Amino acid sequence: xxxxxxxxxxxxxxxxxxxxxxxxxxxxxxxxxxxxxxxxxxxxxxxxxxxxxx
Amino acid sequence: xxxxxxxxxxxxxxxxxxxxxxxxxxxxxxxxxxxxxxxxxxxxxxxxxxxxxxxxxxxxxxxxxxxxxxxxxxxxxxxxxxxxxxxxxxxxxxxxxxxxxxxxxxxxxxxxxxxxxxxxxxxxxxxxxxxxxxxxxxxxxxxxxxxxxxxxxxxxxxxxxxxxxxxxxxxxxxxxxxxxxxxxxxxxxxxxxxxxxxxxxxxxxxxxxxxxxxxxxxxxxxxxxxxxxxxxxxxxxxxxxxxxxxxxxxxxxxxxxxxxxxxxxxxxxxxxxxxxxxxxxxxxxxxxxxxxxxxxxxxxxxxxxxxxxxxxxxxxxxxxxxxxxxxxxxxxxxxxxxxxxxxxxxxxxxxxxxxxxxxxxxxxxxxxxxxxxxxxxxxxxxxxxxxxxxxxxxxxxxxxxxxxxxxxxxxxxxxxxxxxxxxxxxxxxxxxxxxxxxxxxxxxxxxxxxxxxxxxxxxxxxxxxxxxxxxxxxxxxxxxxxxxxxxxxxxxxxxxxxxxxxxxxxxxxxxxxxxxxxxxxxxxxxxxxxxxxxxxxxxxxxxxxxxxxxxxxxxxxxxxxxxxxxxxxxxxxxxxxxxxxxxxxxxxxxxxxxxxxxxxxxxxxxxxxxxxxxxxxxxxxxxxxxxxxxxxxxxxxxxxxxxxxxxxxxxxxxxxxxxxxxxxxxxxxxxxxxxxxxxxxxxxxxxxxxxxxxxxxxxxxxxxxxxxxxxxxxxxxxxxxxxxxxxxxxxxxxxxxxxxxxxx
Numbered sequence: 001x002x003x004x005x006x007x008x009x010x011x012x013x014x015x016x017x018x019x020x021x022x023x024x025x026x027x028x029x030x031x032x033x034x035x036x037x038x039x040x041x042x043x044x045x046x047x048x049x050x051x052x053x054x
Numbered sequence: 055x056x057x058x059x060x061x062x063x064x065x066x067x068x069x070x071x072x073x074x075x076x077x078x079x080x081x082x083x084x085x086x087x088x089x090x091x092x093x094x095x096x097x098x099x100x101x102x103x104x105x106x107x108x109x110x111x112x113x114x115x116x117x118x119x120x121x122x123x124x125x126x127x128x129x130x131x132x133x134x135x136x137x138x139x140x141x142x143x144x145x146x147x148x149x150x151x152x153x154x155x156x157x158x159x160x161x162x163x164x165x166x167x168x169x170x171x172x173x174x175x176x177x178x179x180x181x182x183x184x185x186x187x188x189x190x191x192x193x194x195x196x197x198x199x200x201x202x203x204x205x206x207x208x209x210x211x212x213x214x215x216x217x218x219x220x221x222x223x224x225x226x227x228x229x230x231x232x233x234x235x236x237x238x239x240x241x242x243x244x245x246x247x248x249x250x251x252x253x254x255x256x257x258x259x260x261x262x263x264x265x266x267x268x269x270x271x272x273x274x275x276x277x278x279x280x281x282x283x284x285x286x287x288x289x290x291x292x293x294x295x296x297x298x299x300x301x302x303x304x305x306x307x308x309x310x311x312x313x314x315x316x317x318x319x320x321x322x323x324x325x326x327x328x329x330x331x332x333x334x335x336x337x338x339x340x341x342x343x344x345x346x347x348x349x350x351x352x353x354x355x356x357x358x359x360x361x362x363x364x365x366x367x368x369x370x371x372x373x374x375x376x377x378x379x380x381x382x383x384x385x386x387x388x389x390x391x392x393x394x395x396x397x398x399x400x401x402x403x404x405x406x407x408x409x410x411x412x413x414x415x416x417x418x419x420x421x422x423x424x425x426x427x428x429x430x431x432x433x434x435x436x437x438x439x440x441x442x443x444x445x446x447x448x449x450x451x452x453x454x455x456x457x458x459x460x461x462x463x464x465x466x467x468x469x470x471x472x473x474x475x476x477x478x479x480x481x482x483x484x485x486x487x488x489x490x491x492x493x494x495x496x497x498x499x500x501x502x503x504x505x506x507x508x509x510x511x512x513x514x515x516x517x518x519x520x521x522x523x524x525x526x527x528x529x530x531x532x533x534x535x536x537x538x539x540x541x542x543x544x545x546x547x548x549x550x551x552x553x554x555x556x557x558x559x560x561x562x563x564x565x566x567x568x569x570x571x572x573x574x575x576x577x578x579x580x581x582x583x584x585x586x587x588x589x590x591x592x593x594x595x596x597x598x599x600x601x602x603x604x605x606x607x608x609x610x611x612x613x614x615x616x617x618x619x620x621x622x623x624x625x626x627x628x629x630x631x632x633x634x635x636x637x638x639x640x641x642x643x644x645x646x647x648x649x650x651x652x653x654x655x656x657x658x659x660x661x662x663x664x665x666x667x668x669x670x671x672x673x674x675x676x677x678x679x680x681x682x683x684x685x686x687x688x689x690x691x692x693x694x695x696x697x698x699x700x701x702x703x704x705x706x707x708x709x710x711x712x713x714x715x716x717x718x719x720x721x722x723x724x725x726x727x728x729x730x731x732x733x734x735x736x737x738x739x740x741x742x743x744x745x746x747x748x749x750x751x752x753x754x755x756x757x758x759x760x761x762x763x764x765x766x767x768x769x770x771x772x773x774x775x776x777x778x779x780x781x782x783x784x785x786x787x788x789x790x791x792x793x794x795x796x797x798x
Contacts, residue, residue, distance in 0.1 A: 001412065001414070003414045003415070006412075006414035006416050007415040007624060009415070009416060010419045010618075011415075013614075014419070014614050014615065014618040017610070017611060018611065018614070021610075021611040024607075
């Protein structure tokens with residue numbers, strides 16, 4: 001495989017990964033999530049919220 | 055303790071086809087949310103109540119063929135609303151929230167170990183005339199404390215159903231009888247409302263009728279007719295949420311009318327005092343002879359003995375600092391072997407990629423993009439888990455509540471109270487839930503001051519950045535016979551810097567634009583308990599999963615995109631020039647080792663040159679002048695800019711940029727070495743101690759988190775505060791880094 005072919009394949013992979021990531025993020029935003037999995041996990045994590053007191 | 059038969063007490067006479075609504079009410083710390091989770095399982099949705107930023111949790115309970123809607127209301131000690139959370143709870147009970155119907159029944163969760171105080175809100179709910187089921191929760195703990203309760207007699211005296219329950223993450227009992235009781239309660243004809251303060255109820259009803267007439271006389275007629283109970287609450291809770299709302303609708307004249315009525319109804323004490331006195335007398339009468347509490351409770355006395363030391367103003371504060379210092383020492387001392395293992399694995403994967411695939415873009419994408427980017431973040435998993443293991447154990451043992459109590463004094467100094475400590479503590483994990491947690495703060499000014507201070511606390515996303523820079527630039531020096539290490543001390547210092555930044559911000563805000571009196575703080579100190587290992591492990595696994603999912607999604611995405619920006623476009627001219635020079639070296643250098651070394655130098659020069667003319671290189675160079683006074687090179691400037699949406703991204707970006715443009719030899723020791731060896735074109739090191747410290751200070755103070763900015767907007771309903779927070783924190787971070795660079 002030539003270096004140019006490799007570059008095209010790598011670029012296509014990057015675009016595909018970016019596209020899927022953005023699509024999934026947008027879908028979650030549409031569902032009303034904050035779009036940030038880190039924050040949502042933290043929210044549901046009992047040690048991090050004041051809700052644990054309830 | 056055996057459950058009473060619900061069917062004996064409640065008759066079924068309503069139609070069974072509609073989806074009935076059950077509200078869940080209770081004090082904080084009663085296991086209310088755990089019980090809610092156990093009853094609804096995963097069938098839950100979370101939203102805000104219309105118009106307010108109070109979280110509404112609705113779940114579905116299925117009993118046989120029937121489905122019920124369960125609403126988990128915010129924990130409250132009484133129906134006297136003094137915060138948006140408590141107001142939402144009353145609005146739900148009165149059916150005054152949008153198109154939500156009034157509940158068909160209420161499940162009141164009562165802590166069996168603290169029944170007297172818990173019955174305060176239970177009796178208030180009973181007055182409303184809605185069918186009530188009481189879950190007498192934590193009966194196992196009550197039994198272990200030798201507290202005996204005659205459940206059947208309690209149910210008879212309260213004229214409602216009482217089910218003793220155990221609802222914990224590891225054990226639950228009597229859920230089926232509770233479900234059956236709820237299913238029966240929703241079909242019951244609503245009991246007649248009553249009031250402990252009958253004269254107050256009548257006066258409130260008369261005023262509500264007057265106000266309704268005034269509403270009807272308006273042109274057009276006002277739809278906001280007050281409920282009699284709302285007026286009753288406004289009378290009792292002077293200055294509370296109910297009065298505020300009625301004044302909003304009917305004008306300040308209503309305050310005078312309410313006060314005239316209060317003066318008529320009381321003598322020598324406020325209505326709130328009269329309500330509390332009469333209610334506790336009523337509860338004492340109900341509990342007389344059916345609850346036996348041993349005089350000297352062993353566990354409580356042990357708790358009190360420990361508290362004499364732990365909650366002591368001086369000894370307790372010293373102990374707190376010692377505990378936190380130990381945590382940070384452990385984060386660095388214990389994590390090293392595991393981090394080395396992950397680092398070694400990432401290095402091995404990189405070697406395998408280069409050995410298996412032909413040299414070119416695909417190998418670079420996998421090795422320099424995916425492995426270097428994701429690997430550089432995953433390596434911090436052991437440190438994050440050690441930190442959270444400590445935090446979870448300290449919370450579960452009851453120590454953190456004491457820390458909040460101790461912190462109340464410090465909070466008071468900056469105009470806040472211990473109310474703000476729980477959100478501040480939460481923000482050590484993530485500022486987003488912390489900012490949402492400020493909803494429990496009754497005063498709006500205190501709430502905004504806490505929201506502005508919370509993002510300063512060192513969240514889990516800052517930890518990898520600190521860990522990388524400390525490991526790279528702070529020597530592993532040990533003091534006091536190896537007990538104290540310098541790296542741990544620096545980490546502790548950065549955590550303290552965040553705390554100081556937050557506290558000073560609150561201090562300044564509370565003395566300027568958010569000026570107001572210091573709030574009162576009331577908090578329950580739970581007894582000390584031995585943490586449940588299983589529960590600690592479950593939560594640690596949750597945290598690890600959250601971190602790895604983040605690394606596998608957001609960090610993976612960023613790594614791949616940054617790699618492409620750092621790799622493309624490729625310069626054919628540079629590649630041709632490299633080939634020409636390589637041929638010249640091969641022809642001129644005879645000794646094999648020297649030839650290989652010369653070619654390696656050429657390869658490194660090519661990689662650096664290709665990156666400089668890449669998209670990332672051009673962007674970095676454009677932005678670099680802004681950060682030049684801080685002593686940052688264009689790679690670091692680009693990494694910092696890329697990390698504004700999420701600060702831990704900087705690790706992945708540095709991992710990728712320094713990998714793409716770095717030595718490709720097998721002795722490479724990972725990102726720490728690459729960052730340590732990063733140099734300007736003239737060979738001078740990029741990271742001097744001052745610049746490295748400046749970068750840490752920048753990350754300690756700067757607001758690099760899009761989710762936090764969005765949540766500040768959501769919680770304050772204005773772009774003014776998130777814009778202020780972003781400009782203020784970024785400016786502070788910049789100035790801090792500038793000071794370090796100039797002084798260092």
